[in-house]
Amino acid sequence: MLPTLAAFAAFFIVPFIMGIYLSFNKFTTVSNAEWIGFGNYAKAFSNSDFLRALGFTSLFTVVSVITVNLFAFLLALALTSAVRGKNVFRTIFFMPNLIGGIVLGYIWNLIINGVLANFGVDISYSAKYGFWGLVVLTNWQLIGYMMVIYIAGLQNIPRDLHEAAEIDGATRFQTLKNVTVPMLMSSITICTFLTLTNSFKLFDQNLALTAGAPARKTAMLALDIYNTFYGRAGWQGVGQAKAVIFFLIVALIAFAQLKITSSREVES
Amino acid sequence: MELSRKKRLSSLLFVVLVLLAALFLVPILIVFLNSFKTKFSIMGSPFKLPTKETFAGFENYVSGVKSAGIAGAFGRSLFITVLSVLVLALLTSMTAWYLVRVKSSVSRLLYNTFLFSMIVPFQMVMYTMTFVVTKLKFNNPVGIIFVYLGFGAGLSVFMLSGFVKSIPLELEEAAEIDGCNPVQKFFMIVFPILKPTAITVTILNAMWIWNDYLLPYLILGTGNKTLPVAIQIAMQGAYGAVNWGGFMAMLVLAILPIIVFYLFCQRYIIEGVIAGAVKG
Numbered sequence: 001m002l003p004t005l006a007a008f009a010a011f012f013i014v015p016f017i018m019g020i021y022l023s024f025n026k027f028t029t030v031s032n033a034e035w036i037g038f039g040n041y042a043k044a045f046s047n048s049d050f051l052r053a054l055g056f057t058s059l060f061t062v063v064s065v066i067t068v069n070l071f072a073f074l075l076a077l078a079l080t081s082a083v084r085g086k087n088v089f090r091t092i093f094f095m096p097n098l099i100g101g102i103v104l105g106y107i108w109n110l111i112i113n114g115v116l117a118n119f120g121v122d123i124s125y126s127a128k129y130g131f132w133g134l135v136v137l138t139n140w141q142l143i144g145y146m147m148v149i150y151i152a153g154l155q156n157i158p159r160d161l162h163e164a165a166e167i168d169g170a171t172r173f174q175t176l177k178n179v180t181v182p183m184l185m186s187s188i189t190i191c192t193f194l195t196l197t198n199s200f201k202l203f204d205q206n207l208a209l210t211a212g213a214p215a216r217k218t219a220m221l222a223l224d225i226y227n228t229f230y231g232r233a234g235w236q237g238v239g240q241a242k243a244v245i246f247f248l249i250v251a252l253i254a255f256a257q258l259k260i261t262s263s264r265e266v267e268s
Numbered sequence: 269m270e271l272s273r274k275k276r277l278s279s280l281l282f283v284v285l286v287l288l289a290a291l292f293l294v295p296i297l298i299v300f301l302n303s304f305k306t307k308f309s310i311m312g313s314p315f316k317l318p319t320k321e322t323f324a325g326f327e328n329y330v331s332g333v334k335s336a337g338i339a340g341a342f343g344r345s346l347f348i349t350v351l352s353v354l355v356l357a358l359l360t361s362m363t364a365w366y367l368v369r370v371k372s373s374v375s376r377l378l379y380n381t382f383l384f385s386m387i388v389p390f391q392m393v394m395y396t397m398t399f400v401v402t403k404l405k406f407n408n409p410v411g412i413i414f415v416y417l418g419f420g421a422g423l424s425v426f427m428l429s430g431f432v433k434s435i436p437l438e439l440e441e442a443a444e445i446d447g448c449n450p451v452q453k454f455f456m457i458v459f460p461i462l463k464p465t466a467i468t469v470t471i472l473n474a475m476w477i478w479n480d481y482l483l484p485y486l487i488l489g490t491g492n493k494t495l496p497v498a499i500q501i502a503m504q505g506a507y508g509a510v511n512w513g514g515f516m517a518m519l520v521l522a523i524l525p526i527i528v529f530y531l532f533c534q535r536y537i538i539e540g541v542i543a544g545a546v547k548g
Binding site for chain 1: 292480519542
């Protein structure tokens with residue numbers, strides 16, 4: 001009990017409060033902080049790298065959330081039908097999720113560069129390659145995980161509902177639209193939330209796959225914050241301000257998710 | 269008629285799934301195959317199978333392990349992961365038990381702070397946390413275990429307290445009447461009941477800590493590198509002279525243990541994912 005509280009206080013609560021305080025200061029080491037009000041925030045919002053990272057991250061997140069959930073849902077439907085070898089397929093589709101972000105990034109770096117070598121370029125040639133590379137990587141990593149959650153959700157739908165729909169003469173598509181999807185709403189909310197926060201906070205994969213190349217055009221928010229802290233002397237305060245903004249966006253997403261989930265729970 | 273159509277549809281689906289499964293496995297397979305090729309035959313033609321000229325045997329494993337200090341990094345990763353998950357499982361079980369059983373405004377506030385910590389992105393605290401850790405001299409392979417205790421407490425306490433609530437109070441009262449002190453009560457009654465959830469929590473934590481890159485990089489630096497840090501350094505620190513063969517061997521060494529672990533504990537991992545999703 002006490003060691004947990006001590007560790008939690010020392011390595012989370014104290015740094016969190018210090019972080020908020022320091023975002024209003026100019027500093028190069030924590031001890032020479034000097035209060036400057038909202039100056040860091042003004043700098044952050046006028047920093048083109050930050051704004052570009054925000055745009056890149058948002059676009060990437062939207063594309064990933066849609067593709068990951070669509071593929072994961074389709075695979076879950078396939079693996080809950082009467083097909084052979086379900087367990088083997090589930091094992092294989094889930095596997096990429098176990099591999100760490102840095103390793104994932106280098107695996108795809110090798111593959112994508114191997115393909116692009118045929119055209120005489122590599123992944124740092126255009127931001128488009130980096131963007132779609134990250135989308136493919138994220139899909140490969142997360143589809144299996146979300147699929148497992150969707151399968152659990154599908155197995156929880158009572159059989160009689162599908163039978164009733166069949167007796168009423170519903171087509172397969174009608175059953176899917178009017179029975180399966182509404183009954184699966186809680187799984188859909190959870191998976192959307194998980195892909196949303198995972199994509200938005202992506203760091204390791206981004207660092208290993210492109211490291212922001214070309215010219216920081218593929219740097220996502222987390223990587224941009226890291227670069228501001230450790231790559232630019234005197235900008236630590238701006239890095240901390242960016243981190244606070246980043247935290248507020250993530251908190252907003254989480255809060256919205258909580259609201260949606262609880263309102264759905266009232267309905268059912 | 270209807271039945272045969274269904275059968276045909278199902279075999280078609282089977283074929284599609286086999287192709288997709290192959291697509292999922294190919295990236296891992298490519299790394300594996302390339303780890304047996306000579307270092308100059310990897311970049312540019314990663315999709316070619318090893319031939320007589322390009323087959324390197326275990327040479328990459330020998331050179332990779334030697335040059336990048338991978339053996340040390342592997343051992344360090346193992347040490348940190350195993351001890352962190354054990355400490356987390358034991359101490360956060362106690363914390364969860366205490367927070368659920370002692371009903372006060374302080375315990376409620378603490379519980380909510382643990383929940384809150386789960387949504388805070390690492391970048392928010394990474395700079396100040398590194399500062400505190402260095403000041404307190406926890407920046408070594410033993411100290412980092414307590415840093416992981418602090419960072420992992422949120423999810424672990426959250427999942428475990430959901431389960432503590434379902435333990436009947438009568439059991440604990442009976443133990444008290446039989447003369448158990450709180451410590452005995454925890455180890456003889458509460459912890460054995462919590463075990464399945466503790467295993468789930470442990471697996472989720474193990475996957476996170478084994479693969480974690482930024483936290484050990486910031487705290488331990490390049491002197492005490494873990495496996496993910498060693499991989500990143502081998503790639504970035506080499507300035508153009510990357511030993512691709514050795515690098516492929518390193519990737520295989522990072523992937524292999526966790527896949528073997530997965531094949532043995534698959535049931536628990538999948539259950540952990542589902543439990544985590546329902547609670548989260």
